[in-house]
Structures are given as structure tokens and as C-alpha cells.
Amino acid sequence: MCPTPDAAPATNGRANGTDASDPSHPGFTGIATQRTQRSSPYQPVGDFLSNVSRFKIIESTLREGEQFANAFFDTETKIQIARALDDFGVDYIELTSPAASEQSRKDCEAICKLGLKAKILTHVRCHMDDARMAVETGVDGLDVVIGTSSYLREHSHGKDMTYIINTAIEVIEFVKSKGLEIRFSSEDSFRSNLVDLLSVYSAVDKVGVTRVGIADTVGCASPRQVYDLVRTLRGVVNCDIETHFHDDTSCAVANAYCALEAGATHVDTSVLGIGERNGITTLGGLMARMMVADRDYVMSKYKLHKLKDLENLVADAGMSPLPLSSALHTPDRPLQLSTFVTLINLGNQLTSAVQINIPFNNPITGFCAFTHKAGIHAKAILNNPTTYEILKPEDYGLSRYVHFASRLTGWNAIKSRVEQLGLTMTDAQVKLCTQKVKAMADVRPLAIDDADSVIRTFHLNLTADKERPLLPNMTTEEQMKFEKAEKELAGEPEQKSLDKTVDQETNGGVQA
């Protein structure tokens, strides 16, 4: 049902005609390409609603990302990030409203003058004052927004739906008269009244808005809700549909994917997902998701080997010194050791270049995204990487790593390492060596160097007169624990099973 990296469905790689300045722009672009099925009958059959094979990215690191708690981008940093996003291949770059501050306005103008391939948008309130200021900056389009949920209408701006629709039409007609793209989005769409929502979208579609936007501002939406709402909207408006998902409940990438399946045309992202609270759909996560869905299309548009540099650029970029204070924002709770150490780390970061860390579990670029540990995994990966990898590390300029220095290791992983080290052993010798590595890993955590040392010394001992200790720096207690663990391994049914079934990987770390 899932394609493998080598069996991605074919696509013609054609982008959807969402360019409003394109005279052939059909308005409704929700007709998917029928994809040729290759290796498996369980791949999703292309359907007419889906834009999975022709989505566009509206990259909002310089707008939503600037709302991240410790983001502070100066002009130079903004320009550097804009250039990197453009080089990566995003379709649009969205900037903070020029009405936010005088510097924001100047930065907007400066980025518009860079002559990037990506279109430049700015994100402003649905208000004529903001719209007038925005059109003067040289942007290609405006993303306007207003809250439509009862929560926001009551507690934020206090306007009724008639006022919202009338203002929207005034702003849209003004921006169109200037020859620019205009998107109208509701805010908090998933807690808005459906009839209100559809009424306002239908009204702005009739006056020729470029895109309508759906925003899960509070991160409450679930994938099937997203599919349903976008699919309903797809039947109501002819224009493009942009979507924006917050990640409060860890569904932001999945929701974006389901929106595309239902006919949305554009997805908002930010690098590492930075944004209000814990952020939005991550650019990297969306890339991973879409690579599985349509590798050819993604590879044809985006420079994936630059993803890691782009993430590092944003992670290192000027962030404000908030985290130190912010980490203390639960003063009613005792300070834990970990919090203390985190504070020290954060303190150090104030004077270093690293402002946030790439999360250890980040898709694609997390430090172990292509690391395989369990013995049964290692064996299969060494035979054929697609067994346990749906993404190919080389697509991202990265490489695979098979972890062999643990008690979950197996003899295939050790054999591979023995070969990498340029040593020669029989399979029986490799199996004995594997036992020693496993026994050592039961005693204490092994670094790769340690495991290599065990393997090399084991190899030396095979031909040496006098047996050397496998690790030079072991305490007497560790030596005793090691010998005990080794004896137990040798005497256990596991060992019998290991002797018996030569083709079967050792049982460590059975994986599902």
C-alpha cells in the first residue's frame, strides 16, 4: 500500500496552474494526474480531487517563524533565509506584515528587491490601512486574514460576518486593481461555523480572489476532519485553496497531506516548523511525507540535499534571549537537574551561534533518522536498504549508519563492520566476536571506538600467543561482569539457537 523509494508512482511532474497571471489559469485546479501504477497494486490510485502530485509551498519562516518565541531576525538574516528558501525551490515566501513595525516594512521592501524566483507575499489583517501599506512594498501578493470563529469574533476583533464579508470584498478589489495576487483566509477555521465559513469563501470567490485559506490556528484539527472540510470547500469555490496547520497535537504534516488529497493546492510551512507556540507544518516533514507520495515531483522541484543546510541556517539564525527566562516559566515547580543543565546550555547558547537545536527526532535530518540498531534490522538493511527505509538518505546528501555497538546487535552487523575495518574472519569467528561485543554492551554503553577496539583485539587474539584484554581500560569489576555475561550468553538457549540457525539473525531487538 506504500510505495518504496524505488517504486514511487510515475508522475508527469506538471505543476498545477495556480499562477493567477497565467491566462490559461482554470481557477479550479483540483484535477489530479492519473498516475501510472508500477510495482504494487496497493499504491493509492490517483483520484481527481488530489493535488498530492502538484502542490505548492508557501514558506512562512519569515512570517509565522518570526512569531516563534525566540525568533529575532535582523535584515541581513532575513535576506539570507529568503535567498536560501528561494534556492531550495519554494514557490512563495511569506513575510511579516509591513504594518508590524517600521523595520518590518523596510525588510519587506528589501526582500522584494532581491529578484528571487519565488513570489513574495506579505501577511496582513483584512483591513484597508494594512492593504494600502502592503501594496506599496513591491510584493507579488497579499495574504489577508480575519478570525471567523465565535471565539475570535467575541474575544479578538468583535466584528460580525456581514462586516467581515464587506471588508474582505473591499480589500480584494483594491489589491486586484493593483495587479497583485490576493488570498483571503479565515482564522481558526475548524472552530468556525461551517455555514458562515462557506458563505464568506463563496462571496470572495465570486469577486475573483486568487486563493482562499483554511487555517487550523489552534492546532485542533484531525486528518479526516481536514479532508472533509477541504473536500466540501473544493465543491464551493473555484479558486485555489491554501492550508495552514499548527502542530499542537502533532498532526500538522498529516493534516497538510490530507488537505492535498482533498484538493487543496498550497501548503504553508516553516523551516523546523517554527511559529506561534510549538509551530506549524515543518518544511522537512512535509518533504519526507511527499517524497513517499510522489518522489519524482518533489525531486523535480526542490533541492533536497540543501534541506539540512537550510535547517541549520534557521536554527542558528538570530534568536532572542528569551529561552533562558522562558525555561523558568513554571516557577511553582522545583528545578530539576535536567532543567538546570538545560538552563546552562541555553545560557551558553546566548553567546554561541546555536539558538535552537535540531530536534533529535526530526524527520530526515534528526541525527538518527537513518540509523539502524536492532540486529534483525541491520541484517536486512545490509541486504537491501528498502526493507527498513522508505526514504533514501542519499536523496538528502546524507548517509546510512548501521549501529553495531550495542547488545541488540547481530552478527550480520558485526560482519559488515569487520569488513569495513579490513579484517578477515570466518563466520564462526564473527559469531564469537559478536557474543563478546554483546557481553561488553551488557556491562556498559559502548562507543563505536570501543566496539571497534573489541573487534580489532578479538582479531589480534585469534593469532596472538598471549590473549590481550578486549578493552584496555576496564576495571576489575567490569572485567568480572563481562566474563559472567559472556558465560551466560554462551550457556543460554539463545546461543543454541544462534548455533542452530545460521541463517537467522540473533534475536536482539525484534522490530515492528
Added chain:
Amino acid sequence: MCPTPDAAPATNGRANGTDASDPSHPGFTGIATQRTQRSSPYQPVGDFLSNVSRFKIIESTLREGEQFANAFFDTETKIQIARALDDFGVDYIELTSPAASEQSRKDCEAICKLGLKAKILTHVRCHMDDARMAVETGVDGLDVVIGTSSYLREHSHGKDMTYIINTAIEVIEFVKSKGLEIRFSSEDSFRSNLVDLLSVYSAVDKVGVTRVGIADTVGCASPRQVYDLVRTLRGVVNCDIETHFHDDTSCAVANAYCALEAGATHVDTSVLGIGERNGITTLGGLMARMMVADRDYVMSKYKLHKLKDLENLVADAGMSPLPLSSALHTPDRPLQLSTFVTLINLGNQLTSAVQINIPFNNPITGFCAFTHKAGIHAKAILNNPTTYEILKPEDYGLSRYVHFASRLTGWNAIKSRVEQLGLTMTDAQVKLCTQKVKAMADVRPLAIDDADSVIRTFHLNLTADKERPLLPNMTTEEQMKFEKAEKELAGEPEQKSLDKTVDQETNGGVQA
């Protein structure tokens, strides 16, 4: 369409009858409670398939988590984690196979003797040798697994479907004869042949397996695929359905949720998602997702205020010194400053307690999950937190933080801070003060202390004979930039708009 924290749908809080030792166990437990609709007609209507309001957690930090690249849990750490998971309220705790190593077997026995409320499972290959060893450890049940995809059958174990079914039946009957729970799972289910899958599940269901398991071992599945497969399976078997999702494409939480919607009964999680590669469904992410779906049920079962401590415990727990070497696993690429600093940090971590950092964007416990920055957000949040929060920080023993020290701030946020500082100003004075904070934030990043200092000095200057500088340590250049930014702010349309519309928040950081 989404409930708010204060308008969660009612539920009777009844858990599903998935206890196989329960004589009233109906086998098929996929009948959801019809939920009372409260505040919004757009909340999902309870359907008969859904187990969203009665799911169970199989917590796999001590099995899947041990396969994480730098996990090394000694016996003491394992016991500490098992106790913490039990206290948190997870239904099951899954342990590494006793066949992995002698220490793994001993640890399994030790944890079984703790007398926890949670049931203890161990995860083994579908093989009589492993099953015999496992039943001797004192566990409540076995999770057995075998690869069913053609990739794994070819490159991993090399067995055909008949062999798989026959072995499964033998193991299941053996484990049942010992009075233990038994789950049979395929591996890489989403790349397996559907007919093969359903055949094997149907066969094991007929011989009385406790649960069948679906595993997205490579992280390729998308939410609607998951819904479809689980829904199909729900019609084929009568037993419970367990699900296991890897996060390679950022869909692991969303996939688990869709599985529950389709009638799955159990979800595998690990703390912070640690596991092979970038891991599986995170316990915290699932909690966030389910709190939005059925707050009453989640609150009745799980001690959410202990989530942060549990995450810290696992993040701090004994991890092996792999990351230092692993960070270098792309030796073909030049070492960047950020990588260098990361290496130094990792180096430091080898001797410190912190082994992995909580990701900055972690659901619930990420350092800014409840931080609000944009001016328009701040105003609404101060009026009513549900405007921009679907989760309530106090449910997790955490608190909200409204960020006011940035150029995206607005006068409502500053007014709130003025009151927190015990100062008195008129609205006009607060607005003038807001301009000064914004101008200062245009010049350089502001710490909270800096912003407080600006506010206090501004307040002092209101009644002082001689005007003091707003920040004591400004350079002449910064002072000039500040005065320029202030003048620009005062002379711009923004200012006119700000004067004109007293009820309208300043335009910084419009959010969707």
C-alpha cells in the same frame, strides 16, 4: 468542528473491555459510545467504529525505545522508567525480548516482580524458542511479530506465508496454554500483500489470539490509508487491534488517531517517541491529540501533570555515547559551525545527565508550547485563553506565558505586563510605552528583563524632572537607531491607525 478545552464532548469514561481475562470480554470491542453534543454542532459525531474514547496504551519505551540509537538502559534505569510509566497510568509496558541478551532476560524478570498495575509484555520473534523463554519470565503476555511484506520475506527471514501461519498458530496455542495474553503482529504491514495479511490475521483470530497488530515499520503510511486498512481488518477479525506507527514522515500521532477512529483498540507509544531511526508515536503527542478528542476519558486515566517529569526521566536516562560519533556520519560534508557547536554540546553531554534534549517543538512540554507572541494573539489570550489554546497548560502542571518583549507585541500585552509589575498608567501612556518597546525591539533582541526595564523607566520618566535613558547600557549607535525607529513609528500610518481604532490591537504578527 473542533471542541474547545471547555467544551469537550461528554463521555461515560468507560474503558473498552479489552481484558482477555474478563469473562464479559466480547471480542469485538469496536462499538463507540454515542457522545452527547454540547456547544457546537461541528464536533465529530460518535460513530460505532471509533475507539477514540476508550483506547489503551502499550508503552514501548523499554522495547522500541531501547532500539533508539543512543539508548542504554541499565537495570536500575529500566525499573525507574517502568515505575514512572505505571504511575502515569499506561495500560501495558512492553519490554525488550529476553532472548536479546542475558541482561535483557534478567531485567524482564525483575520488572515482572515489581507488582505494577500495568500489564507487562515482552516483544519476541514469532518462534517457539523465544516464546518458551518469554513465558518463563513472569510476563502477562507476549507480543509476537513476523515480517509479512515481500521485502522482509525476501531480505530478512525468507519464510513463506504458510510457514508464517503455521508457526503463528503453534506459538499462539502454546502461549494461551500458559494462560497469557498473546498478540500476533505483522511487520511492515503497509507494504504487505492485503490478501496475505487478512489471511494470516483471520487464521490467528480463529485460534483465539488476544490481539492482532498492524505495524507501519518503515513509517510510510498516511492517515487515510491507516483508516482504510484498520477498518477493513475490523470487519475480518473479532479480537482487539493494536497499532504501531513509525514517524519517518511525521504522521505517527495522526496515524494512531485515525486507527482508533477506524476501530483499533490499542496504540503503541514511547516517551518522546524514541525508537529505531527517528522513532514512533510519542506518548506526549498522543496525549495532546486525545485530550482534544476526549478530555474526560484521558483525564480519568492518565496523570498528565507527570508527563513532563516522565519525559525528563527518559531524556536524562542512561544513553550511550553514540551521538558524538554519529553526528559525524556524513564525513564527506564540510563541518559547519553549528555542527561543531553541536559536537561540543554532545561532548559535554557525555559527562552530564542530559543525554537528549526535549525537542523545542515538543507537544505540550516544548519550551514554548504555551507561549504566545503576536500582538493580536496576546490580546485575545488575555481576554480568553481558549481563543488560541486548544489545550489548557494547567492540565499538565504548566503555565501560560504571553511574550511581550518583541516588535510583534501589542499594547494589550504591555498593559498586562504593566499591571503585573504593579505600575499604573493610562491607556494612552501604555500605547506610548508600547511604541518604545517596539522601537527598542527593532534595534536589538530584548530579554524580558530588558523590556521590563524599558517599562519601568518609561513609568519613572512620566513623573521625573529629568528623562533617563530607557535602557542603561545602550551604545550611541543603538540610541540613534532607537530614536530613528521611534520617529518612524510615530510618523507612520500604523500610528494613525493605532490612534484611530482604540479597540483594535496593533497590527504586529497577524496570525492564522
